[in-house]
Amino acid sequence: MSASHTGFSDWFWQRATALVLIVLGAWTWVELVAVAKGWVDFNAWQEWNACIWVMAVRSFFVLVLLVHAWIGVKVIAEDYMRAFWIRMSFLASFLVVLSLGFIWIIMNIWGLS
Amino acid sequence: MPSSEEKRPVAGTTVLSPRLSIYRWLPGSIASVVHRVTGVAILILLPFYFWILSNLLGGAEKFACMVVVLMSSPGKIMLWVSGALLSYHLLNGIRFLLIDFGLGTSPVAMRNSAYMVFSLAALLAMTQGWVLL
Numbered sequence: 509m510s511a512s513h514t515g516f517s518d519w520f521w522q523r524a525t526a527l528v529l530i531v532l533g534a535w536t537w538v539e540l541v542a543v544a545k546g547w548v549d550f551n552a553w554q555e556w557n558a559c560i561w562v563m564a565v566r567s568f569f570v571l572v573l574l575v576h577a578w579i580g581v582k583v584i585a586e587d588y589m590r591a592f593w594i595r596m597s598f599l600a601s602f603l604v605v606l607s608l609g610f611i612w613i614i615m616n617i618w619g620l621s
Numbered sequence: 622m623p624s625s626e627e628k629r630p631v632a633g634t635t636v637l638s639p640r641l642s643i644y645r646w647l648p649g650s651i652a653s654v655v656h657r658v659t660g661v662a663i664l665i666l667l668p669f670y671f672w673i674l675s676n677l678l679g680g681a682e683k684f685a686c687m688v689v690v691l692m693s694s695p696g697k698i699m700l701w702v703s704g705a706l707l708s709y710h711l712l713n714g715i716r717f718l719l720i721d722f723g724l725g726t727s728p729v730a731m732r733n734s735a736y737m738v739f740s741l742a743a744l745l746a747m748t749q750g751w752v753l754l
Contacts, residue, residue, distance in 0.1 A: 523717075523718060523721060526714050526717075526718060527718070529711075529714075530711055530714065530715065533707060533711060534707070534711060536670075537700075537703065537704055537707055540670075540673070540691070540700065541700060541704075541749075541752065541753065543677060543687075543688060543691070544688060544691035544692055544696070544697075544700060545692075545752075545753075546688065550681050550684050550685070553677065553684065554681075554684075557678060573667075577660075577664050577667070580657075580660050580661075580664075581661075581664065584657060584661070609667075609668070609671060612671070612675075613671045613674065613675065616671075616674065616675040616678055616679075617674075617678065619678070
């Protein structure tokens with residue numbers, strides 16, 4: 509897993525995911541504030557989240573977000589962690605945490621937990 | 622003349638960029654570094670978001686409890702900090718995308734767009750703070 513041949517795909521996917529996150533990232537914050545401020549009550553919230561498209565878009569958002577985070581952290585680690593084994597163990601642990609977090613939140617979005 | 626042996630750097634003390642000591646900070650480079658910092662900070666806040674979302678989706682009781690948590694002072698501060706971080710990261714992300722498409726790549730344009738991102742992000746953060754109050 510050397511950094512020398514993954515440059516273009518890192519660059520491309522970081523930007524492709526960024527385009528999605530401009531919209532869904534901003535939306536997520538607005539949604540959270542709307543819930544906190546009571547602009548959306550529980551019934552409306554529950555109805556909204558029971559819709560299969562909302563679940564699908566939420567899942568897509570989480571996937572895209574974690575891919576974006578993975579590439580970002582990988583590029584930063586490649587810049588600042590010089591020792592191969594330190595970098596690899598850090599990235600491997602990070603990938604495990606990301607995967608577990610992904611599975612957990614997807615189960616929550618689909619009401620499986 | 623000193624031998625090359627004497628000049629050899631000690632392992633672990635060198636940096637990837639050999640000219641860091643004479644590095645000159647410019648608005649564009651600050652914008653890039655802040656982009657990384659805000660990115661990592663957003664990632665650190667992500668577990669909290671997942672926890673909040675899972676509670677909001679976990680039924681009426683958990684939902685009501687989470688609204689109280691979000692509207693508490695620490696909750697509001699977290700919302701504001703995440704909003705400010707996202708504002709900067711999204712705005713500078715759009716700036717990066719435009720630069721990648723070949724727009725505004727001259728040194729002057731890079732500097733001006735960096736200043737624009739700083740000001741817009743500050744303005745947005747203030748607006749978010751006002752909304753949350």
